[in-house]
Amino acid sequence: MDPQGGWFVLLAVTLFALGVLSNWWLIERPRGFMVGEPAPVTYRIRTSWLRGLGVKDVMLGTAKVLLESPEDVLSPRLLGLIMSMDGPRRGRIITSSAAVVEMAAAGRLDLSDRRSVEAAIWSMVDRLQMDQGDKNVVFQVVLEVVESAESAGSVGSVIAYEGQMINDGLARLLMSEGYRDRSFPWKRFAWSLLAVMAWSAMSWSLFSRSTGGRDDMKPRQWCFVLSVVILCWGVQLVLSFWLMDLMFPAALASWLFLTLPVAPAFGLSLGWGIVGAIICFVYFPPLAAVQVVQAVLSSGLGYVLLKGSTSRLSLLGRLVSYFALIAVASIFVRWGFGAPMDMNLFLTYGVLSLLCPSLILALLPLWERLFGVISPLMLMELSHPSSALLKRLQLEAPGTYHHCLTVGTIAEEAAERLGLEGLLVRAGAYYHDIGKLRRPKFFIENQVGENVHDGLSPSLSALVILSHVKDGLEMADQYGLPDFVKDFISEHHGTTCLAYFYRKAKSMGEDVPIEQFSYPGPPPRSRETALVMLADSVEAAAKSMGSKLDDPSELEGMVEEVIKSKLDSHQLDQVDFTIQDMRIIRDSFVKTLRSMRHTRAVRPV
DSSP states (O other), rough: OOOOHHHHHHHHHHHHHHHHHHHHHIIIIHHBOOOTTTOOOOOOOOOSTTTOOOHHHHHHHHHHHHOOOGGTOOOHHHHHHTTOOOOOOHHHHHHHHHHHHHHHHSSSOOTOOHHHHHHHHHHEEETTSOOOHHHHHHHHHHHHHHHHHHHTTTOOOOOOOOTBBOOHHHHHHHHTTTTOOOSSOOHHHHHHHHHHHHHHHHHHHHHHHHHOOOOTTTHHHHHHHHHHHHHHHHHHHHHGGGTTOOHHHHHHHHHHHHOOOOOHHHHHHHHHHHHHHHTTTOOOOOHHHHHHHHHHHHHHHHHHHHHHOOOOHHHHHHHHHHHHHHHHHHHHHHHHHHHHOOOHHHHHHHHHHHHHHHHHHHHHHHHHHHOOOOHHHHHHHHSHHHSSSHHHHHHHHHHHHHHHHHHHHHHHHHHHHTTOOOOHHHHHHTTTTTTGSGGGSSSSOOOSSOOGGGGOOHHHHHHHHHHHHHHHHHHHHHHHOOOOHHHHHHHSSTTOOOHHHHHHHHHOOOOOOOOGGBBBOOOOHHHHHHHHHHHHHHHHHHHHHHHGGSSSHHHHHHHHHHHHHHHHTTTTTTTTOOOHHHHHHHHHHHHHHHHHHHHOOOOOO
């Protein structure tokens, strides 16, 4: 791992540690309980997910209280009956009752059937070595304890009042209901820290691959990832104390899929979603299971639904469908754990399915501005004809504008066949030649009649043409275009040479270095900018072919020649195109050019 990767892991671990410490100090510690100390707040049963376990813990706790202070457990009638007995008999009945309660807690009582509960309790009592009268008293004591535990196990019932001493039984019940003790969770903290460390290292690796190892984009990208992870799981960590599920794995995945390439978005949303679910709900496995399912579904559905939108309305519709499907799955998981289904639950998920998509889209411009990430909304805005620079191209350099549109069409089709982001390639193609706005008449597509280069020296002509890259970068800064557009501007010619003017200068006897007639570069460093370079050259070559373009073999030969020339001049050395990719690009270019060239034969009337 490179040094920046190490800093990324260190920052992720540090922020996670600070988040856990802050959450424990500000939220968990003041409301946490400790065995042997008074309860700081009143605790209630919050869910029926673990109701059976809760009843069992109440019974175990009551058995211990029965031995120590029966007056805190028994009804006045039973307490009076037992206290009227002599000491040895009273002690034998209380001890036997506590033992039977513990046996009942260890067994599986069907609390919904009173007759079966009574039969099960009597079968345990009947095995005691005592007379029938004492067995009847023990039976009544145990039945009263079980009924009391059952009523205490209903949702909303008080587990422990503020100021009540917490014993081991109450502590187990509180833990089963998701309440946390006051001690710092060192074991949970250590395991979570290891998980964050491992996954942040994997995250960095995914990002390095997705950006082709380009250092200029890494810091802003991993800052963005850390920010959305901290936002989503920081809020969820706080809300987890109240067992609230607001579908944060889906929110995290949607932001990642809308701003990152598919492969890293899938891996990051799946990994961080699962890690976050376990960290937030380690004390309450059912909700952890719900959010793990959400993380898995969010990654899969994001891969299918959240790529390829070409309009705002389409993107909003896909997001609503995305959250609605995850909400339905969450309800089914809750139902599988035996959670009660009420209208509040359905209403909550329904509101979230409508509210979350709007919030996701509303925050996208903020992420774009802060971290320079690329979203579909940004690409749609840039590609719209009403964009300031595109309007200038239409009016001041119409030939260049038409050229950019054609290059965008050719490159976008090939990008989609390669599984790349077509909108990104199209936007880059639309702006790759904006530098020609400085001197539009010096470029052949904008010339009408006389060629201004006929009266210039080859060196001066080359200087003017080469400068459109530098001019384009300056205009991109002036208009506040995102960094990825600047990549298309600087890389679409790579370090190629203006061969025509170089040969012309040589023929005139000028002793000039080839570097004076070459673009400054750099060569394409991504598949997207390489596609635009190839499409740009193919479109220019197609214009010069004239009627030969109608011949399929001539057209295919021209495309192959352009691709071969870029390979031979090492312009594609930094791009990981395979031989199969090059075939796909060639076939796509040929098909698109033929469809654009197609005309209907004119027949005499």
